[in-house]
Amino acid sequence: MIFNLKFTSKTHKKLQIETYIKNLIETGILQKNEKLPSTREMSLMLNVSRNTIIDVYENLTNEGFTDTIKGKGTFISSKKVISKISKNLNWNNFISAHAIMAEKLDTTKHELRGTYDIIPFDSISPNKSLFDIDEIKRDFLNIISIEGNNILNYGYAKGYKPLIEYLKTYMSHKGINLDNKDILITNGFTEGFNIVLSSITEKGDRILCENPTHNTSLKIMKLHNLNIKGIDMDDDGINISSLKNELEKEVPKAVFLIPTYHNPTGIVMSSEKRLKVIELINSFNVPIIEDGFNEELRYSNSNITSLAALNSNNNNVIYIGSLSKILFPGMRIGWVMADTELINYLESIKRSTNIHTSFLDQAILYEYLRGKNFSKYVKKAKRYYKNKYELTIKYANKYLPYAKIWGEGGLHIFIKVTGINSRELLSECYKKGIAFTPGDIFYTDNQGKDTFRIGFSRVNEAQIRMGFQIMGEIISNLKNKLEYI
Amino acid sequence: MIFNLKFTSKTHKKLQIETYIKNLIETGILQKNEKLPSTREMSLMLNVSRNTIIDVYENLTNEGFTDTIKGKGTFISSKKVISKISKNLNWNNFISAHAIMAEKLDTTKHELRGTYDIIPFDSISPNKSLFDIDEIKRDFLNIISIEGNNILNYGYAKGYKPLIEYLKTYMSHKGINLDNKDILITNGFTEGFNIVLSSITEKGDRILCENPTHNTSLKIMKLHNLNIKGIDMDDDGINISSLKNELEKEVPKAVFLIPTYHNPTGIVMSSEKRLKVIELINSFNVPIIEDGFNEELRYSNSNITSLAALNSNNNNVIYIGSLSKILFPGMRIGWVMADTELINYLESIKRSTNIHTSFLDQAILYEYLRGKNFSKYVKKAKRYYKNKYELTIKYANKYLPYAKIWGEGGLHIFIKVTGINSRELLSECYKKGIAFTPGDIFYTDNQGKDTFRIGFSRVNEAQIRMGFQIMGEIISNLKNKLEYI
Missing domain, CATH: 1.10.10.10 (Winged helix-like DNA-binding domain superfamily/Winged helix DNA-binding domain)
Known part of the structure; x- marks a missing residue:
């Protein structure tokens, strides 16, 4: 023994x-x-x-x-020897349809991804080198000295009150009338969208969105078992007559839109189109779910107003905000701004989901936002990403034989190359150390096989130049091969 | 103008x-x-x-x-004046069945609650005065100097790797064989339980649990539209023959159990019973969902082992751990430990739910746990709550004409007073500045109308004495009134 x-x-x-x-x-x-x-x-x-x-x-x-x-x-003693169950459970027999779908749609698991050795055109995470870590330290110490132990104990489902108040002012500065509106803090856009869909849709309900659209949002709509109808886009946003047709065909439960730096195309919906879209959807009395994604990154001075602001005398816009594309996504903080009556339900769903979002993180973010550095930071981030955008366009023009490029800025552009399959292209590029996101995962109807998204937030000029040069060569080879066949 | x-x-x-x-x-x-x-x-x-x-x-x-x-x-110009939609949406027409249920079951909204003026016997939050805020400051600064900006950017759905590794060691020290098991970090127990139910149950599935049981868990099971069967409890835990009957009647998708300081009763399931429960459930090849609630607070030296440890050569226990009843609940961190195959699905659901739990919080918690202060803190918390428990029992014996008291420690006891309605009692007590939790919300079958839960984590001796004295008087009055009628 x-x-x-x-x-x-x-x-x-x-x-x-x-x-x-x-x-x-x-x-x-x-x-x-x-x-x-x-x-x-x-x-x-x-x-x-x-x-x-x-x-x-x-x-x-x-x-x-x-x-x-x-x-x-x-x-x-023999009393305590637990008999092994006849054989171990085969968990596959226990997995729900929801879990199977979640796993199947989990692109992080199934798509080729950037790693340390790979040029990460697949990423649209903010560039961490921009974060001001010393400022965060100060904010943390401030908040601890103000809130003390309170900040570590249970808080409120709706969120940390000073942050909510800050965001209300922030939203009203964006031109939104806050009367009868309220804010719920969530763990990022993803949770906000999930809670919103839980609150106003049932299995099988019809929902309209742009086609293509944000792949995580598409995944979430699928996991809610919605009947998703994607609507084609023009160069200045969703196609109005298709939208009208689909609204007339069957009134949906909601329309989901990403008006600013649309993901994946990078299109900013024009002011004129925003007005038309709102008038049209209002006339059907349908809720609009607006993804405020990247609104903070608008480079140009002209301040294109959010749908929530343009339509703020009505109560049908549900705005989901997030700073995760510029600030501290690791903290997972977003917010939903909507009619007070709706927020009341969202709050209960939030409480049943995970009680509340981390109060420590909310307090740190609040302390950061109310400081002077936030607006400086946004300016710096805008400059930084604008420069990246321009370099990306410059080298795309030089090296990539594209049919079309969409995107006016933000953190990504969308490219179509006629006659190639972007998954075949990705597979070849990956061997040479380049990752990007194939376009098909953004489409509601399996289109976009000749498109792909290029994120430029985490690449430097050398990587853009080298990456596109290699991609250009691979595209030529693929096209030559095609011509041979 | x-x-x-x-x-x-x-x-x-x-x-x-x-x-x-x-x-x-x-x-x-x-x-x-x-x-x-x-x-x-x-x-x-x-x-x-x-x-x-x-x-x-x-x-x-x-x-x-x-x-x-x-x-x-x-x-x-008139172009830009958005017409108001005919009338504002009536959101009540848009709210899903799920949202209506979540709001209805939201006890925070509908129950009388402790406030600053009220003796908060309704609370089982940890006492914030125990938290060591200076230690947290040091941990934060350490983690920032180690991880830098990384900690603010996107992380992994499964969790912060050092924390996962720490928890694996922690669980193995509790006697759990980690072979083929893995850990997912969640936003507290609440999210863990939600994700687990999403992964292995469908609407209408049968689930067994103790009766009474944790009211948030009960709410979550209802929101998953499960067919819940509560099983009566003996003084040392769930009744074995009732459990056997229900397993035989129809094999459930899972059995949910809170073996240590069961909520609301405070019962610690005996070692003998744990063995019997496991043998019985194993023989039906059914998953066990174990709520590790308060395991860390066991006062006595005898280390009663978790179901996960006792049954760790089998793969059917899903253990949901949380330190929220002793440490920093405001951060919302918990974990699910289960078979590797199952965790793979849970991870995808987690990613679709909110990408991941705050990496900053996970890193701070990791830094705290690996320091020397955690075990000191647990000792301090145990002493503190043991003292509160003893005072609570002492004054209950002195002032409350109870029929029965359950509970061996933890943060709460459960009381039955024959012949009174605990909601009527609460309503009278609330007028005198006392809140507690009526027992009926913990029952799966509307029983327990003469029971209530007393949380003692946030009350001092004077409040316990005064609170119970007043409650005793009110109970006598209510009983006298009953006798008159």
Whole structure:
């Protein structure tokens, strides 16, 4: 009998010994009626105090692993050996349809992704080098000195009140009339969209959106089992007559739109179109879910107003905001601004989902936003990404034989190359150290096989130049091959 | 025409002016064809630079709010006045069954709750005075210096790797065999339970649990539209023969159990019963969902082992852990430990739900846990709550004419007073400044009307004594009234 236990840390020695012996019993290495070493022997063997061993033996007996016979010693009991279930569960038999769909639609698992060695055109995460870590430190220490222990205890489902108030002012500065509107803080856009869909849709409900659209949003709509109808886009946003047709065909539960730096195309819906879209959807009394994605990154001075602002005398816009494309996405903070009556329901769903979003993070973000550095940061980020955008366009023009490029800025552009399959292209590019996002995953109807999204937030000029040069060569080769066939 | 705009902050002046004028137009205060003051006049009126006003007027014209006629000035256009939809949406017509249920089951909204003036026997939040805020500061600064900006960017759905590794070791020290098991980090127990149910149940599926059980868990099971069967409890945990009957009647999708300091009763399931429960459920090849709630708070030295540990050679236990009842619940961090195959699905659902749990919080918690203070803190918390428990029992014995008290420690006890309705009692107590939780919300079958839960985590000795004295008097009065009738 070997007690070759190696302690893995200085704490919990007692527990480690107990666990070790239990395992020996459960796996049958120590057999029924076998005698354990005396407490004295064991304490010498393991170099721990005898009292520790006495405690361990007592517990083992209390839990039925051993029997202690006075004057004789401690013996293995059979009571405590749990029979293995006939065979281990085959979890595949237990997995819900929802889980199977979630796994299937999990692009992070199934798509080729950028790694350290790969030029990450697939990423539209903000560039972390822009984050001002010293400012965050100060904000953290400030908030701890203001809020103390409070900030670590349970908070409110709706969110951290000062942050909510800040965001209300922030939204009203964007031209939104806040009367009868309220804000719920969520764990990013993703949770906001999930909660909104949970609150106003049932399985099978019809929803309209742009085609293509944000792939995570598409995934979420699919996981809510919605009947999704994607509507083609013009160069200045969703096609109005198609939208009208679809509204007339069957009134949907909601229309989901990404008006600014649309994902994946990068299109900014024109002011004129925004007005038309609102008039049209209003006339059907349908809720509009607006993804405020990247609104903060508008480079140009002309301040194109959000649908929520343009339509703010009506109560049918649900605006989902997020700063994750510029600030601290790791904290996962977003917000939903909507009619007070609706927010009341969203709040209850939020509470049932995860009680509330981290109060510590909300407080840090609030402290950051109310400081002077936020507007400076946004300016810096705008400059930075504008420069990246221009470089991306410049080298695309130089190296990529594209049929069309969409996108006016933000963190990505969308490219169509006639006659190639973007998955075939990706597979070749990946071998040469380049990742991007094939366009088909953004489409509601399996279109876009000759398109792809190029994110430029995390690449430098050299990577853009080199990446596009290689991509251009690969595209030429693929086209030549096609011509041969 | 009055331009009495008051700037609300030093930034965004341009936007504030623009918004203000837009509102005047949209609300009809500025009428069609009306002329705006010249840029010079306006800049004097508002005391801002003329260039700012020129920008504003340009934007207004670009967006169709005004027409600029060269040499004449800027005039209100009617193009941009969004027509109000016939009437505002009545959101009640749009709310899903799920949202209605979530709102209805939202006890925070509908139950009487402790406030600053009220003795909060309804709370089982940890006492924030125990938190070591200086330690958290150090942990934060450490983690920032180690991780830098990384910690603010997107992370992994499964969680922060060092925290996962820490928790694996932590669980293995609790006697769990980690072979073929994995961990997913969640936003607390609530999210963990939601994701687990999403992954293995469909609408209408049968699930067994203790009766009474944790009211948030009960709410979540209802929101998943499960067919819930509660099983009565003995003084040492769930009744085995009832459990057997229900398993035989129809095999459920899962059994949900809270073996340690069960909520609401405070019962710790005995070692013997744990073994029997596992043997029984294993024999039906059914998953066990174990709520590790309060396991860390076991006062006594005897280390009662979790179901996950006792059954760790099988793969059917899904253990949901949380430190929220002792540490920093405001951060919302919990974890699910289960078979690797199942965690793979849970991870995809987590990603579709909110991408991941805050990496900053996970890193701070990791830094805290790996430090020396965690075990000291747990000892301190155990002592503190043990003392509170003993005081609660002492004064209950002195003042409350109870029929039965359950609970061995943790953060709460459960009380039955024959012949009273606990909601009537609550309503009287609330008038005198006392809140507690009526027992019926914990029951799967509307029982427990003469029971209530007393949380003692946030009350001091004086509050316990005074609170129970008053409650005792009110109970006597209610009983006298009953006898009269």
